[in-house]
Amino acid sequence: MGKILIVDDNSVMQFTLTNVLKEEGYEIISALDGVKAIQEVRTKSPNLVLLDIKLPGIDGMKILREIKDIDKELTIIMLTAYGEIKDAVEAMKSGAFDYITKPFNNKELILTIKKALQSQSLSKKTGVLRKRLYEKTAIEELMGESQQIKQVLNQVNIISPTNMTVILQGDSGTGKELISQMIHQKSKRSDKPFVAVDCGAIPETLVESELFGYEKGAFTGANERKEGKFEQADGGTLFLDEIGNLSDNIQMKLLRVIQERRIQHLGGKKDIRVDVRIIVASKINLYDAMKAGKFRDDLFHRLNEFRIDLPPLRERKEDIPVLAKYFLNEANQELNKKIKGFRGDVMKFFLNYPWPGNVRELRNMVKKAVLLSDSEEIFLEHLSINQSAGATSMNAFQNTIGLQENSSLKDITHRFEVGVIKYALAKVGGNKIKAAKVLHINRKALYRKMKTLGI
Numbered sequence: 121m122g123k124i125l126i127v128d129d130n131s132v133m134q135f136t137l138t139n140v141l142k143e144e145g146y147e148i149i150s151a152l153d154g155v156k157a158i159q160e161v162r163t164k165s166p167n168l169v170l171l172d173i174k175l176p177g178i179d180g181m182k183i184l185r186e187i188k189d190i191d192k193e194l195t196i197i198m199l200t201a202y203g204e205i206k207d208a209v210e211a212m213k214s215g216a217f218d219y220i221t222k223p224f225n226n227k228e229l230i231l232t233i234k235k236a237l238q239s240q241s242l243s244k245k246t247g248v249l250r251k252r253l254y255e256k257t258a259i260e261e262l263m264g265e266s267q268q269i270k271q272v273l274n275q276v277n278i279i280s281p282t283n284m285t286v287i288l289q290g291d292s293g294t295g296k297e298l299i300s301q302m303i304h305q306k307s308k309r310s311d312k313p314f315v316a317v318d319c320g321a322i323p324e325t326l327v328e329s330e331l332f333g334y335e336k337g338a339f340t341g342a343n344e345r346k347e348g349k350f351e352q353a354d355g356g357t358l359f360l361d362e363i364g365n366l367s368d369n370i371q372m373k374l375l376r377v378i379q380e381r382r383i384q385h386l387g388g389k390k391d392i393r394v395d396v397r398i399i400v401a402s403k404i405n406l407y408d409a410m411k412a413g414k415f416r417d418d419l420f421h422r423l424n425e426f427r428i429d430l431p432p433l434r435e436r437k438e439d440i441p442v443l444a445k446y447f448l449n450e451a452n453q454e455l456n457k458k459i460k461g462f463r464g465d466v467m468k469f470f471l472n473y474p475w476p477g478n479v480r481e482l483r484n485m486v487k488k489a490v491l492l493s494d495s496e497e498i499f500l501e502h503l504s505i506n507q508s509a510g511a512t513s514m515n516a517f518q519n520t521i522g523l524q525e526n527s528s529l530k531d532i533t534h535r536f537e538v539g540v541i542k543y544a545l546a547k548v549g550g551n552k553i554k555a556a557k558v559l560h561i562n563r564k565a566l567y568r569k570m571k572t573l574g575i
Contacts (some may be wrong), residue, residue, distance in 0.1 A: 123147045125166040127157040154178030172199045188215045195240045264439025267429040279308035279426050286513030288401040290430030293480030296401035304357040320362040329386045336385025350394045363400040375419045433475040447483045451490035462498045
């Protein structure tokens with residue numbers, strides 16, 4: 121029901137209010153003076169305060185202001201004698217929700233309290249919705265402005281209000297989990313849990329218990345009953361990342377759960393009903409994996425109600441400046457820096473680099489550059505970092521294209537594109553149609569590029 125703090129120096133009034141409100145199901149905290157009242161607000165976090173205007177020591181008006189300094193959203197109703205109504209009106213100007221005159225009618229008191237708590241609840245919900253709207257807008261702006269991303273966002277808007285299962289297909293770092301969160305936020309399940317599971321990070325022996333839960337004593341070390349991810353996501357969305365890593369046995373059990381909407385704990389005999397929307401993601405093509413016998417065809421067709429393909433960063437270069445600026449601001453805030461931007465040659469490098477790690481790689485590279493920079497801009501040398509595991513993407517890229525002291529950007533780009541296309545053609549035995557698929561461009565675009573490059 122809610123927790124109410126009663127602040128009144130009259131013990132009879134305290135007793136009366138406490139009994140009336142406890143009968144309505146409210147939890148009651150009491151304070152006889154202002155010092156105690158402020159302490160209780162700090163430590164007990166009440167939902168509402170009934171505050172007498174006339175108190176010994178600190179008066180009600182001053183207590184009101186101090187409580188509002190602690191929690192400006194806290195709802196306060198003033199208790200006042202008939203002759204103090206002018207003070208009560210002044211209190212409302214200072215942030216009190218309402219006032220009640222003594223002696224009061226019990227029904228009137230309870231009605232006022234319920235109205236105040238309902239108003240508070242509505243205000244909080246509005247704040248949450250406003251925050252969610254801001255978060256949705258921020259995420260969509262972060263995704264970029266390219267035609268490919270606009271198409272992805274359009275698909276998200278179409279599928280989100282439904283309960284259909286979604287496959288997100290894309291390379292590592294293309295934002296599959298971000299898109300799954302966006303679908304959840306735009307769905308009718310947005311106020312329920314979003315639970316993400318990395319199927320590639322869980323040892324095969326633990327996958328079943330992690331997804332479906334287990335009973336006490338189900339195996340050595342199972343000292344208590346534990347809910348699985350399906351139960352944790354009940355009513356909401358379950359995101360299964362890299363689903364292609366699941367064994368055939370787990371795929372079969374997953375198919376049963378999706379079809380029947382029931383799970384059974386490991387070591388349990390009782391069916392547990394679950395209501396969960398499924399979103400799955402994979403960096404490998406699940407259709408190709410199914411054709412190759414590496415993914416169950418019955419599970420694939422059950423999951424494949426709607427599919428969204430996420431384009432790699434190299435195919436939407438117009439988004440790179442937007443993303444780089446966003447990640448720069450993010451890194452500035454995290455690392456307490458004030459770097460204003462990127463040198464021109466850095467942005468040219470960004471636009472010509474193939475980004476095998478996609479958006480995740482761009483974010484990491486910008487963050488490292490911000491960490492290293494001691495100026496107001498990011499220079500090319502800030503992108504080159506030797507690590508214990510070997511050279512970073514920048515160094516690897518330099519080796520790939522044969523970067524030399526006197527190399528121009530045009531020369532670098534030409535050598536790199538020639539090398540990549542020749543490698544793709546060699547990989548598919550010279551078949552241009554297959555090479556275009558490998559490079560994720562259409563056949564005509566490949567022909568034009570080959571002609572331009574003289575291949």
